[in-house]
Amino acid sequence: MIARGLTLLLAGLTLGTSAAPPKADGADLLIRGGTVYPGGAAPFTGDVAVKGDRIVAVGPHLALRAARTIDAKGLIVAPGFIDPHTHMGPDLASPDAKRRLVPAFLMQGVTTAFIGNDGGGEIDVAGTLASAKKWPVGINYATYIGFGSIRAKVIGAANRDPTPVEAAQMARLVRQGMLQGALGLSTGLFYAPQSFSKTPEVVALARVAGVCGGSYDSHIRDESSYTVGLAAAIDEAIAIGREGHIPVHISHIKALGVDVQGTAPAIIAKVAAARRAGQDVTADQYPYDASGTSLVASLVPLWAQDGGRAALLKRFDDVALAMKLRAGMVENLRKRGGAEKLLIVEGPSKGRTLAEVAKAQGVNATEAAIAVIRQADPATVSFNQSEADIAAFMAQPWVMTGSDASGGHPRVYGSFARKYAKYVVADKVISLRQFVDSSSALTADTFHLAGRGHLRAGAHADVVVFDPKTYADRATYEQPTLTASGVRTVLVNGVVAVDGGVLTGKAGGRALSHKPKRQ
Template identity: 60%
Template sequence: MAILSCSAISAGALAQDYDVLLRGGTIYTGSDAPFVGDVAIAGDKLVYVGPRASGKAKRVIDAKGMIVSPGFIDPHTHVGDMLAGDDAAERLVLPFLMQGVTTAFIGNDGAGDPDVASVLGRPRSHPVGINYATFVGLGAVRNKVIGPVDRAPSADELARMKTLVATAMCQGALGLSTGLFYAPQSFAKQDEVVALAREAAVRGGIYDSHIRDESSYTIGLSGAIEEALTIGREAGLPVHIAHIKALGVDVHGQAGAIIAKIEAAQAAGQVVHADQYPWSASGTGLSASLLPRWAEDGGRKAMLARFDDADTLERIKVEMRENMRRRGGADSLLITSGGPDISGKTLAQVGTDMGLDPVDAAVAILRKQSASVASFNQSEADIAAFMKRPWVMTSSDASTGHPRVYGSFARKYDKYVRQEQVVPLRDFIERSSRLTAEAFSLQGRGRLAAGSFADVLVFDPERYSARADYVQPTLFAKGVRFVFVNGGLAVEDGAPTGVSAGRALPRTATSHCP
């Protein structure tokens, strides 16, 4: 039935010439059962998806034995700097293309620049290798108006923040993103977030949140999920839970209860979905993982002043030890940036090298610089439980020093589809493409169908896997044969071509815009 539907849609294209014909691959359209057939590209669009194309093509690619799927869409990344940089090679975003990721979202965790027009307009002068869309972020808005301080906004400040969000939405933002775990966003109370989320809601946006607590730091994992759902209900917009997880020994095993809470909200009519990266280690800052939030009130200068006060530092270290415990101890924190003398070592090893207790070593590091960590804090049972849900899409949370930049989609396929069979191949593909496109209203993306944009991935099902790991996090994935972005050939025979065919993807506001 699926094949007939594809063929019927494309019947008018059978006699036309194609730029590229992918012949004889196993096609996963993103929404239909797989079948062996052809995919044809003309310009930036797909013009045929079905059992056997006729007509002439400038180039025919033998895809026999290969999987042909929509290009993958990553809803949670931190590659905004790569996309905006002056280095043309970096703007290709090869770590993504070499996995078949053709579209990424930026501005997550509350970091989205409110000047969305500039963010989305840059490819006109600085071409990019992948498509991207952006959020407007609570953190960026709050910093612009209030700064890194622990207080509520005044009525005038809140009005200015709301205007920034509204303007960003009218310029094409996907919605409002928050990182309520991180200072200074952690200082924002629920009513402040609701007020800003309403500005996104009336313009058709989504509420995307790194929730306030994925562990047992403050209100707990369950309480933070409930807060996100409440914000969505009160503001009147869909809720997206960023990188859903149960982080730390205190909440291992809670995935089932969290799933039940979310699905109860869905059953009551609320739109809720989530993304997940397929790694047991999260990636964050050393300060975010260990420092109490009050110690960061006022920014780095204020933090250092607290370190210099002996009594205050002792209070900080007491809370740091508890935070280290909930994350599994100093051996579970791998330093991924901060200098060659510490990068690639656990906090326990760094402490030994310094002759210091791990907490004292962390303070010493933070006195000098910021540092990033891979924090091994999740259980495989919880990862699998979330991964199986039909509303959980694939993501990377791509951040420097963590192998998830180079290997998330490939790892999910190799480990959780092929080896452990946690999810079927069709589910993996659909939750890496069509589900994300539909949830975020990306028109013409996420499916292989005539008329859709030609974002296409061809990969070898026997070889597709991640090479990056925690020791060597910057190795390209293997097994990707061809990648097309808007019809441009970005990866050919497993090698990047240097083609910059990506586009900025503004979301069209539904109303309340000039």
């Protein structure tokens, strides 16, 4: 009875607060005459009025007084964009106030981001969320608790199953994180030591997060043909959600590598079937044909990562394992399209492909990779996806915009702007409304972000105003830190963060804690 009572008490959590909206008897700011895409509804020409941190009115020809009026004629007015997969935790907790603004996101119109993805979420969820009170931030953020962090703390880097005592300890840490405000449980089952887990271990922890009303977010076990294969990894994610009684979100959905390119329709069919069967399954996607990870994750077989970096370095010099290890790296490089498709984006070899590094050293690509890894495990960009697959995934009504923002890849500075410029304007894969909805309302509604993702009275005043003629990405693989163009105004909880296309330096962001709904 106690367990059942706890389940009922914790079920159905939401993010943010639901305080009563202010009365619409005036406004601090009126955004007038723009083409308003309210999120989840048809666009119209009209106005958005803001008072304090809330939207007080939305509609055509609002008869409201305002302390300031912004002329949005010819511009798009939309809910602030929401990024469900980022690695911006260090920026948000930085002692550098300018870094905490997250300019790369604000200049794209992103006002909310999730952190702690890929199983890397901090165990101290309370501390992660409390950081915003000490260090004001430019955007809103919510966090996952990470399976990788938990497994590393309890088991370490070893390739083995947890003992019953360890399994119970991990479950307690998940519950603790959820009660402290975590959005859900994130996993990165492709990455060691998370890759050493078996499905039942993950199901047990997902079930704990599910009881607490959370979501299960996963970088699936295989996006290619490294281990179980893409199709089986999708099946596993769906099974974890079904058996764990928890919504499933697939991180940066893709078909990675030459062995699985062209399989997007089959993967889409799997997700669609699960959704028809009543499961809550969604995904996010970044609009690039290149993925981003580390050189070890790209090339080194998982068995060789057992025990962590120190153990791996010893295996490089183990005569008995040398042939097997190098053969595995050769095969993984083939899957990614060859050494010329792998760009190193940090460290001494920054800006060169693995093929170029190998040529400069006068060795083959595998030996060049080993030489680099002996010094460090640099971030890499791998060109491994087909445009047909990207377009197929993007067109699905359950796929939202995400960046997987991490250093060295232009997706940090360009994902949302690129999706608009390339896939709405240039290639016409999706409509402008689909772009806005998949970047705001879909994400907010999926993750129960109360009062966000929509432009309507009573909602938090997260708003982006952009020029449809000039909104575009500028970041490239050679220059990945160029800010996007075309954003004119951004409000974060009513604070003007971008004004006339220029950052104001004002930090209006908040930590969004996952809290029980009021009964």
